[in-house]
Amino acid sequence: MDNLLEIQNLTVELMSTRGIVYALSGVDLTVRPGEIHGIVGESGCGKSMTAKSILRLHNPQRSRMRGSIRFQGRELLDLSNREMEKLRGTDISMIFQDPMTSLNPIMPIGAQIADMYRIHTKASKAEAMEKAQELLAKVGIEPASKRCKQYPFELSGGMQQRVMIAMAIACSPKLLIADEPTTALDVTIQAQILELLQQLSADMGMSILLITHNFGVVAETCDRVSVMYAGKVVETGNTLDLLQGASHPYSRALIRSIPGGGAKGSRLETIPGSPPALFEPPLSCMYAPRCPYAEEGCQKAYPAMIDCGGGHLAACFKPLDKEVPNHV
Secondary structure, three states: OOOOEEEEEEEEEEEEOOEEEEEEEEEEEEEOOOOEEEEEOOOOOOHHHHHHHHOOOOOOOOEEEEEEEEEOOEEHHHOOHHHHHHHEOOOEEEEOOOHHHOOOOOOOHHHHHHHHHHHHHOOOHHHHHHHHHHHHHHOOOOOHHHHOOOOHHHOOHHHHHHHHHHHHOOOOOOEEEEEOOOOOOOHHHHHHHHHHHHHHHHHHOOEEEEEEOOHHHHHHHOOEEEEEEOOEEEEEEEHHHHHHOOOOHHHHHHHHOOOOOOOOOOOOOOOOOOOOOOOOOOOOOOOHHHOOOOOHHHHOOOOOEEEOOOOOEEEOOOOOOOOOOOOO
């Protein structure tokens, strides 16, 4: 099966007042047609940076990108700004974390969806408004004709996120990037949004790159998952295989830190230490200072990805033996 998206050795360097920030250091990632692929990791590990790199949303005056991002065999880093503008919203769309920062507060939601649709399709105003109502109904906002006239502040957080999803799928993209789309929502609404994304992926044959820090979301939603740490992918594989037998110590520690059904008053497992500052390129394993399995060699070189079987890859000198982690 040909991959829809292939990221190889992607490096992103950001210019700051304190020097160069090595935000991404050799990221490798693939997304297959029709799959939901999760990216999980601590805050600051590079999840959103990877997503924004795909759409080239970084300020070119304050960033440098190297490597390869191929979408349907087409190298995105070689495209002109105009070619990228045509790609955004049509073939690749993105949902951001907070819909209130993306929606215009003084414009009815129907008009916002219609305007976006007209930009990409050249449809008439009447056709675009009809499409807006169709999209609102598709994401479960009824009655669509009435809701089209409402403003963002008249909708709940979950409804606003559904509006953002409606805008993102308007042109039937092949890839939808969802950057922590349920972060600001309560648990019940989170489940509804995730179920909606799964249904849309199945109905439209659309791939989804789902960014989250929640392994519970990954377990319920994703076909495959990649774990990121300090600007690199440290493990990737089938979701069930990884949850039941993570091979990288960081992945294992993340899974074991999920609150589970242990005895009342039992201590929640945590990962000691803090993620590293990214002002130097990684010359050795960045997780070694926090890793209980670290050896002397871990401090001297960066481990390559090792095939642990069945497409399960881990960047570790000595991948852990398969075992069922706690709380899964």
